[in-house]
Amino acid sequence: MPRPRKRDYETLRRELIDAGGRLLAEEGPAALSTRRVAQATGTSTTAVYNLFGDKAGLVREMFLEGFDRLTAAFAAVPRTGDPAADLLALGDAYRANARDNPHLYELMFGRPVPEFRPDAEAGRRIQPTFDALIAACARCVEAGAFAPAEPYAIAVQLNAMAHGLASLELRGALGDVEEADAHWKRAYASLFKGLA
Amino acid sequence: MPRPRKRDYETLRRELIDAGGRLLAEEGPAALSTRRVAQATGTSTTAVYNLFGDKAGLVREMFLEGFDRLTAAFAAVPRTGDPAADLLALGDAYRANARDNPHLYELMFGRPVPEFRPDAEAGRRIQPTFDALIAACARCVEAGAFAPAEPYAIAVQLNAMAHGLASLELRGALGDVEEADAHWKRAYASLFKGLA
DNA sequence: GTGGTTACATAACAGTGTTACTAAACCAAG
DNA sequence: CTTGGTTTAGTAACACTGTTATGTAACCAC
Structure with a gap:
């Protein structure tokens, strides 16, 4: 017993x-x-x-939870009649998530904990986060805001830009909040123009 | 004595x-x-x-050396009569650097060594790397390849995109080499179009 | 009481970054 | 030659880390 x-x-x-x-x-x-x-x-x-x-197992759960939260933040973005604006709002949600949780952001996208490295299964588990972005890109294509292209390929570009900007911003490389705002605005404008 | x-x-x-x-x-x-x-x-x-x-001091030197190498790789990119192509070549050099030295890349742009965090002085020391990118953007503006804009603001966008793509690629998120090639090509094409 | 099982905390181990300590190596002065 | 002073270098010691091993606790069945 x-x-x-x-x-x-x-x-x-x-x-x-x-x-x-x-x-x-x-x-x-x-x-x-x-x-x-x-x-x-x-x-x-x-x-x-x-x-x-082991420790990595605990950190893995925190990693997954970070993505669950990001997915939830994406899901909380209202769907309007303007798909391009919705996609911008997703970018805002991504940025806010990074700024509000800088250490968790680093855990999700970097390697700050030496013992932990995401496995393939973890990679699959975070797919829903990316899927939300792909879906938003698909809506932009369907609505004609973007030129016909594979939503997945577009999502990679948006993802790369957002990650790059967030990383620069968290490192203090984008100046103060207003300057950072301006950089995000310009970058998204350029990329949207290029995708149109 | x-x-x-x-x-x-x-x-x-x-x-x-x-x-x-x-x-x-x-x-x-x-x-x-x-x-x-x-x-x-x-x-x-x-x-x-x-x-x-201390240990962080040693790692700091490696960090600086990583950027010296990237700066040298940028300097080795030939200057042609086509500024846009030169800027693309800079992106290629950035990507090659990341792929050839993934651990060093993570040290330069992430936080894989818990004891080390770049100080403001280190930030100033790596400015020449970014300056090379800014200069290449300026040449694109002067040559009319890009619409008139602050070269620095353009450089931020290119930097963000390159860093995002490289990070995704090093994580295995861009598929095999050919797929990754295609993603880089598309992303740069979109951004260049948006900056024109 | 003994045996068997799971549960839990602590001890032990090997490794880490860092500081403290000791010995080495040399010359100058007496 | 001995003593003192200085820098140099390696090792010991310390506190911490992730992890495994160990011992005790708690329960029921026989």
């Missing part, structure tokens, strides 16, 4: 992920030690290994 | 930076421990602290 569990595993798992998210947001990736995460949830590091396999 | 030095400091400094570069290229950022770098140069970790202040 096994020893009873002190805590519900689902709840503990949730708390560990949340604790990791808080530490990451407040202090950056260097704060993500198994000891600190475990301590923040009143348990021991063994829980990380039992519930996630 | 001080004890004589066993090694010339300039030479040792150079060797430590080179050793770091080799370890980074061959095994990635996780191999960049002070002990391994010191061992590879037949000295002890104290040398890292004496010559660079």
Whole structure:
């Protein structure tokens, strides 16, 4: 007869992920030690290994959650009668996500945690985020805002531009907020013109 | 009368930076421990602290060297009578640099080494790389290939696009080489059209 | 009480960046 | 020659890391 569990595993798992998210947001990736995460949830590091396999498993969940949030932010963008404006709004949502969660953004698109590297399965799991962008591009093509082209190919361009701009902005390379605003506006205008 | 030095400091400094570069290229950022770098140069970790202040100081030199190389790659791009083609060639050089040195690229544009974060001085030191891009954009404006606009503002767009594409490509998100070629080609075509 | 099982925390291990410490190597002065 | 002073260099020590090993706890069945 096994020893009873002190805590519900689902709840503990949730708390560990949340604790990791808080530490990451407040202090950056260097704060993500198994000891600190475990301590923040009143348990021991063994829980990380039992519930996630290892530290990378925990960080993987945080990575996936970052994309879930981005997907949700995209889904929250209202669908108007103007597909081009909707696509711009997606870009705004992407930028806001990066600015509001710089450390999580780096975790999603960079390699700040040495132990973690996304696997192919994780890549598949984040596809919905990109799919939302592809769908928005398809609507622009259908509405005639963009010249006929494969929505996927267009989405790559938009994705690259947004990621490049967000990365530059997070590094402080785009100047103050107003200057950064202007850069985003110009870049999207150029690219939209080029895609028309 | 001080004890004589066993090694010339300039030479040792150079060797430590080179050793770091080799370890980074061959095994990635996780191999960049002070002990391994010191061992590879037949000295002890104290040398890292004496010559660079700390590990971050060594990594900072590698970061700067990465940009020196990129600047050199840009300088090696021949200046033709076609400024737009020259700008494309700069993009190719940027991409080649990223593909040939993926770990160094991540060090230059990401945060793979937790101890190191570029300071403002480092930011100034890498300005020449960006200046080359700005100059190439200026030539496109002067030649009428691009509509009149601040070369700096154009350079930001090109930089963002190139960085986004390179990052996606290094992550395996652009498919095989031919597919990636096509994505780069399309993205630059769209942006150039938009800037015309 | 013993055995078996799961659950959990702690100890132990090997590695990390960094600082502290000790010895080495040399010349000057007495 | 000895002592003192200085720089140089390597190693020891420290606190931290991810991870595995270990020991104890908690429960029921026999």
